[in-house]
Amino acid sequence: MSSLPNSFRSGPDERGHFGMFGGRFVAETLMPLILDLERAYADAKSDAAFQRDMARYRKDYIGRPSPLYFAERLTDHLREISAASGGAGGAKIYLKREELNHTGSHKVNNVLGQILVARRMGKKRIIAETGAGQHGVATATLCARFGLDCVVYMGAVDVARQEPNVIRMEMLGAKVVPVQSGTRTLKDAMNEALRDWVTNVHDTFYCIGTVAGPHPYPMMVRDFQSIIGEETRRQMQEAEGRLPDSLIACIGGGSNAMGLFHPFLDESSVEIFGVEAAGHGLDKQHAASLTGGRPGVLHGNRTYLLMNGDGQIEDAHSISAGLDYPGIGPEHSWLHETGRVTYLSATDEEALGAFQLLSRLEGIIPALESAHAIARVIELAPGRTKDHLMVVNLSGRGDKDVPQVGDILKGRKK
Amino acid sequence: MTTRIDTRFAELRKQGRSAFVTFLMAGDPDPATSLAIIKALPRAGADIIEIGMPFTDPMADGPAVQAAGRRALDAGMTLTGTLRMIGEFRKDDDSTPVVLMGYYNPVYIYGVEKFLDDARAAGVDGLIVVDLPPEEDSELCIPAMKAGLNFIRLATPTTDDKRLPAVLANTSGFVYYVSITGITGSAAADSTAVGAAVGRIKRHTSLPVCVGFGIRTPDAARGIAERSDGAVVGSALVDALSASLDAEGKATSGTVQAVASLAAALAEGVRSARQAAE
Ligand SMILES: Cc1ncc(COP(=O)(O)O)c(C=O)c1O
Numbered sequence: 001m002s003s004l005p006n007s008f009r010s011g012p013d014e015r016g017h018f019g020m021f022g023g024r025f026v027a028e029t030l031m032p033l034i035l036d037l038e039r040a041y042a043d044a045k046s047d048a049a050f051q052r053d054m055a056r057y058r059k060d061y062i063g064r065p066s067p068l069y070f071a072e073r074l075t076d077h078l079r080e081i082s083a084a085s086g087g088a089g090g091a092k093i094y095l096k097r098e099e100l101n102h103t104g105s106h107k108v109n110n111v112l113g114q115i116l117v118a119r120r121m122g123k124k125r126i127i128a129e130t131g132a133g134q135h136g137v138a139t140a141t142l143c144a145r146f147g148l149d150c151v152v153y154m155g156a157v158d159v160a161r162q163e164p165n166v167i168r169m170e171m172l173g174a175k176v177v178p179v180q181s182g183t184r185t186l187k188d189a190m191n192e193a194l195r196d197w198v199t200n201v202h203d204t205f206y207c208i209g210t211v212a213g214p215h216p217y218p219m220m221v222r223d224f225q226s227i228i229g230e231e232t233r234r235q236m237q238e239a240e241g242r243l244p245d246s247l248i249a250c251i252g253g254g255s256n257a258m259g260l261f262h263p264f265l266d267e268s269s270v271e272i273f274g275v276e277a278a279g280h281g282l283d284k285q286h287a288a289s290l291t292g293g294r295p296g297v298l299h300g301n302r303t304y305l306l307m308n309g310d311g312q313i314e315d316a317h318s319i320s321a322g323l324d325y326p327g328i329g330p331e332h333s334w335l336h337e338t339g340r341v342t343y344l345s346a347t348d349e350e351a352l353g354a355f356q357l358l359s360r361l362e363g364i365i366p367a368l369e370s371a372h373a374i375a376r377v378i379e380l381a382p383g384r385t386k387d388h389l390m391v392v393n394l395s396g397r398g399d400k401d402v403p404q405v406g407d408i409l410k411g412r413k414k
Numbered sequence: 415m416t417t418r419i420d421t422r423f424a425e426l427r428k429q430g431r432s433a434f435v436t437f438l439m440a441g442d443p444d445p446a447t448s449l450a451i452i453k454a455l456p457r458a459g460a461d462i463i464e465i466g467m468p469f470t471d472p473m474a475d476g477p478a479v480q481a482a483g484r485r486a487l488d489a490g491m492t493l494t495g496t497l498r499m500i501g502e503f504r505k506d507d508d509s510t511p512v513v514l515m516g517y518y519n520p521v522y523i524y525g526v527e528k529f530l531d532d533a534r535a536a537g538v539d540g541l542i543v544v545d546l547p548p549e550e551d552s553e554l555c556i557p558a559m560k561a562g563l564n565f566i567r568l569a570t571p572t573t574d575d576k577r578l579p580a581v582l583a584n585t586s587g588f589v590y591y592v593s594i595t596g597i598t599g600s601a602a603a604d605s606t607a608v609g610a611a612v613g614r615i616k617r618h619t620s621l622p623v624c625v626g627f628g629i630r631t632p633d634a635a636r637g638i639a640e641r642s643d644g645a646v647v648g649s650a651l652v653d654a655l656s657a658s659l660d661a662e663g664k665a666t667s668g669t670v671q672a673v674a675s676l677a678a679a680l681a682e683g684v685r686s687a688r689q690a691a692e
Contacts (some may be wrong), residue, residue: 025545028568028570028581029572032573181480182471191473195473195597199597227585244628307523314471
């Protein structure tokens with residue numbers, strides 16, 4: 001990029017573009033609805049009653065604010081690693097506890113906002129796509145709370161590996177549809193949700209689970225998730241009297257990361273890291289769209305995608321169903337090209353290691369998604385000074401992953 | 415500038431009848447059979463041929479067209495191969511209009527300028543790109559117009575009178591009215607509703623209006639042809655192709671004929687229609 005913007009927080013433009021990324025690449029059938037949604041969201045944003053509702057449900061239903069927790073034992077452990085290699089470093093590590101939210105992840109922040117918008121638009125039927133099931137569970141939960149019909153599309157592969165969440169969604173009254181097309185993971189669930197939406201556009205609201213899709217979704221989801229970064233700012237002021245020095249979060253589509261990052265984008269002293277899933281390795285099958293992909297157009301937006309030379313989308317792979325997506329939100333593509341955010345990756349193995357380390361040291365079992373961010377913390381923190389304040393977004397809890405990780409570890413013992 | 419599409423509709427107007435428009439996926443079930451099928455279509459009565467550009471993630475397509483795209487990709491079809499196939503078809507047929515239909519990403523990755531040059535050279539007349547609404551006209555629609563290709567837009571039941579002018583603004587060749595809100599291969603709309611919708615669109619444009627989605631039988635094709643300038647049939651032809659394949663999904667000696675016979679029957683239905691009242 002030749003010139004840097006004055007602010008990294010001003011996007012998107014009125015056509016939904018972050019630099020060259022974003023936009024509205026959807027079938028004509030959906031366009032009128034997407035324009036309606038854009039108006040409804042603008043209207044809600046400036047309505048004090050909507051803001052009051054949001055604040056009330058955030059506090060009493062989700063359980064916000066989520067704590068900012070000083071991870072003392074993880075900090076000590078990484079300081080020992082630094083000392084063992086002759087260093088005197090080891091950042092002070094804070095966990096933003098999104099896993100303590102009702103339903104167990106950051107996803108509920110976004111769903112609450114979208115469901116309140118859907119209600120304003122008079123929609124009675126909600127559809128969603130889900131990978132790990134966390135977005136599906138959050139959607140099923142708020143649909144139960146507001147008495148809305150809920151259909152969740154989930155790749156058949158993910159239905160198998162995230163069974164606890166499938167059971168939860170059904171208990172909450174949602175219909176879970178296993179998607180058999182394509183790779184039978186998150187991207188196919190999104191295709192199927194779009195097909196449903198095209199068919200039932202008159203009464204259906206599509207609740208997208210991350211900062212991707214046609215404008216205004218990337219912006220709207222980011223706004224709803226920005227509560228994470230706003231609270232972090234306040235809480236760090238209270239705990240340390242200053243801003244954090246670095247932020248780090250895992251990236252599937254990138255919503256928990258955008259939520260943490262956005263309020264800090266114009267603070268030039270704050271280093272920011274996003275962690276993609278490197279799967280079996282960046283030279284093998286992975287889900288690292290920025291590191292291993294290039295710009296293309298899919299699911300309503302232009303963004304970095306994994307694809308072959310003919311523009312066909314390639315299969316992503318990650319041990320974590322929530323990161324197993326061949327794309328990324330368009331704002332991340334822009335932050336990558338402007339250089340404001342540094343994008344790293346972590347493999348399946350590294351995530352498994354971090355999963356176990358955090359469980360043992362802090363008594364917190366993280367989601368496999370979040371474990372990708374922890375994996376890079378383990379590497380970055382020992383190289384930082386002891387007064388360096390590092391915040392990692394603990395986007396979800398690992399309950400849903402216990403059976404899957406348990407099977408893997410049992411297999412290794414034999 | 416007059417394209418093969420404009421010429422074809424002028425001829426049909428003289429004959430006082432609607433167009434029979436076919437859709438099949440390029441390279442389905444393999445490149446050679448696919449070429450043999452499209453060569454057979456004009457003889458079977460197709461007035462305009464739409465050819466799908468296979469894509470891994472066809473968001474607005476139903477199971478039949480999705481599976482067709484998968485078969486084509488598995489058999490090695492690419493966008494380059496699709497254009498080469500049309501070039502082959504053009505060696506024997508210089509009059510039947512060919513419209514490419516698909517999603518934007520393969521075209522974007524091919525490179526818009528290069529794609530337009532190569533498509534024109536191959537003998538393509540028009541483009542339908544499902545995920546490029548008027549809001550994204552600068553991507554491909556405007557460059558295609560400049561390159562002398564028709565950019566055919568879909569209008570749908572959700573496209574109201576307020577939005578129609580925007581949808582029609584840069585449309586040329588014909589308007590493709592999608593008679594239902596839904597994916598390809600889903601239920602048919604009733605022909606009375608279609609007639610009203612076509613009338614509504616014609617109040618905003620002098621372009622021919624063709625109607626597609628959900629037409630499966632010669633009778634249905636006649637009903638639509640009576641109320642519009644053309645009936646588009648896709649999934650039914652794809653289903654006929656698919657039913658002719660062997661257990662491994664490979665073409666059999668009956669594949670080309672299976673598609674051609676259904677096309678001929680549908681063409682008969684369209685030709686038996688009384689032309690829509692202007
Ligand atoms: C706990 C958790 N973290 C992260 C993600 C990835 O999504 P995003 O990048 O939008 O935060 C998911 C997605 O399912 C998730 O469940």
